[in-house]
Amino acid sequence: MKTQAIKKKMTTILLVLILIIATHALINYIWLQKDNYPLWFDHGQYFQRSVELYYATQGDAESFQRAVLGLGASYQPYLHRALLPLVSMPFYYIFGLSGDIAVMTCLIFLSLAVFATYAIASRLFDRITGLLAAFILSVSPGFFIFSRRYSPEFAVIGITTITIYFLLSSDYFKNRLYSILFGLGFGLCMITKESAFAFIPAVFIYVLYKAGSLHRSREESSQRKRFFINLLFSAAAAGAVIIPLYWMYREVVFSRVSGVAFSTEVKQIYNMQEPYNPAGLTYYANQFFQYYFGRLFSLLFIVGAFFCLKQRCNQRGIIFWWLIGSYIILSSTVTRVFEYSLPLLVPLSIIAAYGINQLFKTKIKRALLFIFIIFWGSGQLLLTSFPIKKNLPEWFSYKSIILAENFRDYHPDAGDWRLDEIVDYIASNKQQPDRVRYVHVGANLLAFSPVVLEYVCVEKREKFDFYGYNAPLESILACDFVVVKSGQDQGLFYSSQEAGEVAAQLISSGDFYMLPRQFSLPDGSKAVIYKKMGASD
Structure with a gap:
């Protein structure tokens, strides 16, 4: 009878977790159907990588291997971050190739995060705490907002959480299977994005410390030997995943870490805080409290931390090492992005x-409190996702602790940026489809930039090479097509004055003429295309 009761309870818990994931799948599907905003900047480049992998699978094994390793690719900054594109690729065969399908594959990492959060909390505390933790995570704005973006940062949540679960389940590296799984998980973390490294060392060091304290006596010599062997197996598994890509792109990885994460120049460009001044140290804490974890949940976190310390909870060491250690590593970088x-x-x-x-x-x-938390979290999820009620009172929108001030920024954007039409129109104006043509796009907005148009071209298998806002005038005049956007808003690092000067230079050079069709964009501006004389030859 007791065994049946346990099985029934576990089945109920499993169904609840599946319901949480299914609810997010439905909401994200509806949200994506209503949203036309492109996959901007880095998101577009990761999607482009997944498209290239998808097309490579239609060739031979060598072509696919070259695509995975990024051999012959024109860009390199993200080639070692292969996991997200690789995970998305098979789903294109099932559901079709599109940006929405790519985003929906993030549900895999959402599921990993939800299940692993439940598993860790249940292991450290109890099943009720595990269910509550999984639910709170799922309705945290930072979690569900980024589940609708094709970004490795979201994938890192699922991979790091399941990796930490494997580490805890290794029982201080006594269990060989979980030790190997931890190594594989760490390797997958690193080929998702190198920023995942910040979340592993603190827990790993804690586990090593506890393992050392358990194996001090001579009687434990056999256990020490097993510990070191399992640790070596774990390291070998991690190396097998990491080394092929990281060794090939070691210079790129080093430049990304030294030239971005610890770059004073980047800090100055984006006006970021010094790492160890009060504003720098509290940056992420403020972001969590104000926006991405929510004010109520942040207050409940303080309550939970108080009880952990007051009751001398046996598991407080590992959970605080995980949180504080990771926070310190993150805060040591000069570039801060939530x-x-x-x-x-x-x-x-x-x-x-x-x-x-x-x-x-x-x-x-307790039941009443649980019900309140469920309604609160569900309301936060729905109101931040959709314009359910557009005219909320000012006191509710800006002073209530249920929503952040900018919650409307995360509603679907139905504006059509005409990207497919623009690419098709440019392609129709070249007569040699197999020849690569060069296109300059000065505008650098989230929704309208060379990166965005390039992934649309790759998706359509059109051969274009794009130049952006930082191209010198000589390179612009050497292009076959130049896309000029009107209006004051030209995006980051590019001004309307520069756009006007480029258009004037194109006309005065006598080598370009403006194509007749213009494209109206959602911000009220127009996109016009200049073609170099003889570009269709």
Whole structure:
């Protein structure tokens, strides 16, 4: 009877977790159907990589291997971050090739994060805390907002969380299977994005410390030997995944870390705070509280941390090492972007869930609190995702702790940026489809830039090479086509004055003429295309 009761309880928990994931799948599908915004900047480049891998599978094994390794690719900054494009690629065969399908594959990482959060919290505390933690994570704005973006930062949440679960399940490297799985997981973390490294060392060091304290006596010599052997197996598994890509692109990886994460120049360009001044140290904490974890959940996190410390919880060491150690590593970089810190939502959710579970001891009060949290989180999810009620009172929109001030920024954007039409129109004006043509796009907006138009070209298998805002005038005049956007808003690092000067130079050179068709864009501007005389020859 007891075994049947346990099985029934586990089945119920599994169904609840599946319901959470299915709800997000439905909401994300509806959201994507209503949203026309392109996959901007890095997101577009990762999608382009996945498209290239998809087309490479239609050739021989050698072609696919070259595509995975990025051999012959014209760009290199992201080639070592292969996991997200590789995961998306098979789904194009099932559901078709599109940006929406690429984004929907993020549900795999969402599922990993939800299940692994439940598993870790259940292991450290109990099943109720695990369920609450999984739910809180799923309705945290930072989590569900980024689940609709094709970014490795979101994939890192799922991969790092399941990797940490494998590490804990290795029982201080006594279990060989989980030790190897931890190594494989760490390797997958690193080929998702190198920023994932920030979330592993603190927990790893804690586990090594605890393992060392367990194997000090001579009687434990056999266990020490097993520990070191399993640790070597784990390292070998990680190396087998990491080395092929990282060794090939070691210079790129080094330049990305030294030239971006610890770059004073980048810090100055984006006006970022110094790492260890008060504003720099509190940057991520403020982002979590104000926007991406929510003010209520942040308060519940404080409650949970208080109970962990007060009750001398046996598991407080590992959870605080995980949270604080990762936070320190993140804060040591000079470039700060919130999505780098997304995996911290997991320990925050676990501690907040523990606080909720400890607030009341009577079943009725706890049940009422759980119901309140469910309604609160669901309301936060729906109101941040859709314009359910457009005219919310000002006090509710800006002073209530349920929503951040900018919650409307995450509603679907139905504006059509005409990217497919623009690419088709340019392609129709060249007569040799197999010849690569050069296109300059000065505008550098999220929705309208060379990166965005390039992934559309790759998706359509059109051969174009794009120049952006930083191209010198000589290179622009050497292009076959030049796309000029009107209006004041030209995006980052590019001005309307520069756009006007480029258009004037094209006309005065006598080598270009403006194609007759113009494209109206959602911001009220127009995109016009200049073609070099003889470009169709």
